[in-house]
Structures are given as C-alpha cells and as structure tokens.
Amino acid sequence: MRFNKLDLNLLVALDALLSEQNISRAAEKIHLSQSAMSNALARLREYFNDELLVQVGRKMEPTPRAEALRDHVRDILVRVDATVAAQPEFVPAQANRLFRLFVSDYTMTTLMPHLFKLAYEQAPGIRFDLRPQIAYPHRVLERGEADLLIIPKEYCSTEHPADLLLEETYCCVVWDQSPLAKGEMTNERYMAAGHVVVQVGDGQTALEDWFMQRLGIVRRVEASTYSFVSPAYLLAGTNRIATMHRRLAEEASRSLPIVLRDVPIAVPTMEQSMQWHKHRTSDPGLTWLRGLLKEAVAEMDKARHDAR
Template structure:
C-alpha cells in the first residue's frame, strides 16, 4: 500500500466523512471516494458504512485508526529533511479551546513565549465548547484547556494546576461591612455563569448541606460579563483567586473567600493522541502549560 493511500485512509478514519476528508486533503470528494473503494479492496473491509445521514467506522477501521496515524508520523519523521526540531523554522497555526477567564489571564504570556522562539507560529483561541471532545478528534482544535470532562477515552490529558473559587463584588458592597459567613453569602443576590442556562453547581450543593440556598438573579455566559455586571450592581459573582488581580481592582471590584468547603478546580489540557509525539505540537503544549502555571502562580501562594 503506497503512502498516499495511507494518507487518505488516515483522513477518512479521522473525519468519518468522504467530503470532510477531501477538504482536509485538498482534493475532490470523487477522488477520495475512488480511493476508499481501493482501500476497501486492499483491506478486505468496508471501513466506513452508512448509518442514517452519516458514516460510521467498522470495528476494523477503529483498530486501524491509531496504527495508521503512528505509521504516517513515522514516515514523515523519516522523510522530513532535518532530524532536529527547531521552532524558529516552524510555520503553523495552533488552535486552543479555553474559557474566557483562562484566556484573559494567559494569552499575553503565551503569545510572548511563542513568538520569542517561533516568529512564524500563529495561535487561534476558541471559546469553550458546551460539549468537549469531538473538536479534538476531528482536528479542529489542537488543545482543550480548562476543567476537563466528557473526553473521549483515547484523549490524552495533563493536569496543570488547581484554582480556588472566590467571590467578587463591587468595593462598596454591603457584604464587606462585616464578616462574610455562609448565611450572609447565601442571602446576597448572585450572578450565575453558564453558557447553557444551568442554575446549580458546587456552590449550591455546599450551601444545601448547610440547609441554605442562594438566589441566582441573573445568568450570564462568561466570567468577564459576570464581573462587569457585579461592578454595576449589588450582585455577587465568582472568579478564581489570584487571577488578574490588577484588572479586578481597576474595575472597582473586590474579592473575598467563599465561606464554604469547596474543592479547588483542577485545570488541565487535553489533546488527541495523534499529536502526542509530534515535535511541534509537543513544543506548543509545553509552552501552554508553562504559561498557565506562570499566570496562576499567585493562586499557589494564596
């Protein structure tokens, strides 16, 4: 089987679609369809079969997916001129999916680190998806960053740091008149943060254990919009300790410890295994991890 057939097979197994595989390879769906027919004869398996409006891989195709990726990367390493990886020559765009709060704290640090070594590398940041995983598998995202959950079984991940939730309110908020206990915290009006309208979370569960309940007066889709709303009202928002302290103060906001027993947030990054040994991808992941740790360092000392 020639190398071009393997490249088409890899694209088909990653995309589960003749059309998307053709777009990925820069060729026509008809050409990919003809190659799929050749691959089916060579492998002795249909590889992709129709299920309703989409194509799904056969068990044999699922077995081949990772093997083909490893084989192609090995061929590329052999055929690529120059064995040593040098980021100064890297011309590539990396896509990171992250929450707005994490992005606002690390984008500047990451950009400086990347461009100091690789002036031709670009970074695209995308908002956090409601459902994680498929974008990594489909190659639309290089790294998912944040509180990881619902990842595909084959997805690789690395824990980076832990962050503690804190409350945030305008500096003149009545809460700051005296000690903030769980009862006073629950009695305040709250801003919920959810991209799909979810009203409860760890805060509510911790309050319920104490027989308390808070009122979520407004739900917004991002931490930044929550902090801007807290600046203009007597509503209380949430953020993470030590993240952008200068910005918080400049907005006229003040943070305070949440008087509840809460588990810190585990922040990690995830990527598809096909990129695990890629030198450029590994270099980028290392810089992303270092940027997160540098940006969150105040949390560790809080």
C-alpha cells in the same frame, strides 16, 4: 498503497466524508475534485458492501456501519500523522507550525498573553489557533482537531495523558458600592444574595457550579452568562454576587468598580490541566509547547505578585 485490497488513500476520503457528511465539502477539505470524491465514495461502498452515507432530505447521514467505522478511521489517521508526518526535531526559532488549543475565556484572559509573549520571543514564526471549549473535549483530541486542551482536571479523559498546569482558588466578587462590600461575608449573606453564574452550554456546568452541586448548595440565580470573564462586568449598580476564579477577578478589579471577598464556604481548588493525544506524547513540537506553558504560568504568577 493497499492493505487487504483496500486503497489506504480511501481512508482519508472516508474520514472527510464522515466529518463533513457532504461530498462537495469533503472534496474541498482534502483538495479533491467533486467527481473524484464521488468516485472514492463509490469505491468505499463497494469495499464495505454498505452505502456508508445516504441522502436524507438535503443532507447525507451515516449508516450504522459508517458510524462504527468513524472513530477507528480517525484513530488510524492520527497515528499516521503522529508517527510519520511529525518532524524528528523541533527548532523553535525556525518553526512556523500552527498549534490548535482549546481554551476557556478564563485561560484566554489570564494565561494566553504570557504564552504568546514567550512564544514570540523564542519562536516568532509559530502560529496559534485558539478554539472555545466544548462539551466532551476529548473528542476533538481523538479526531485530531486539537493539539492541546487546557481544562480542569475533572474534565480530562482517562484515555489520554494530562499534566497539571496550575491550581486556582475562588473568591466572591461584588460591586464596591453594594452593602455586600462591607462587613463580614458570612454564609447567610452569601446564600441570601442574588447570584450571577456561568453556564458554559451544551449541558455542561462550570466547575464552580459543579462543586456547589456536589456540596448540596443551591444559590439564588438571578443572572447567568456563558463567559467566565463577564460576571465582573455585570455587578455594577446591583447587590448581586459572583463567585469567580481569583486570578480572573484580580485582573478585572484593576479596571472595574468591584471588591473581592473570600468565599464563606469551602469550595475546592480547581486544578487546571493540559491534555494531549496519547499518540502525540513524543511530538517534539508539543513537548516544547507544554514546557512553554509551564513557563507561562510562572511568568503569569510573577506578574500577579508584582502587581500586588
């Protein structure tokens, strides 16, 4: 099919080339031969009157024209996928769809087991690909690389719809033999202690640390880690303290020698949301999955209540 003399199949090739910046990998990604991909690149260069990708050392780099095209081409293909390729109905018991979710290890540990259980009961053929959180998560939505993001509300894009999944509070966690496990957890004791904090990488701070910075609180950091789960495992034998999501800390306390204490400062509640691409709001499979996630939150909190 052609539009303004452009073979629209070439947009798929261009998207792969801009994503991979390598002719062989781009060809493999969309199941073309290397010669066919080279031919597609030549036709694209002729149409746009631009090199699009130029060889720099051992890799190819996009030209300014190609960079300007990147997001627009991806958006066109996401629209096509959402409106043409999406199935008009979704029958969970018969489905074998793969859902890609970007989640933190907080969500992986607390919520995903309940989602998997419910999904297996309703749709045993459904498959999941769980990916780690990244900086600027909206970009994976816009590239069509994620079906759902599960992230704090503060990190949601204003360009795409989102829905609140749960609210989460924070607590202090200390080794059960530490002096901090006894007596009142005052602001002075909290600030005087050495802290284990989470740094998620890529220049993005954990929401709890962002809250602290906003409140003007500077803690004495003695250890940092990339995992929300890990601080609970790093406290034994020390007088350090970690500020953790309460659901996660409660889960860890069932098997670790730790004690949970209230945070002596007013740390705001985390609002954990799910976000999807605006072109996929009517996708029946995603509509089912979003509803199932809310059911999973209810199951998680029921199990939490029963364990107390």
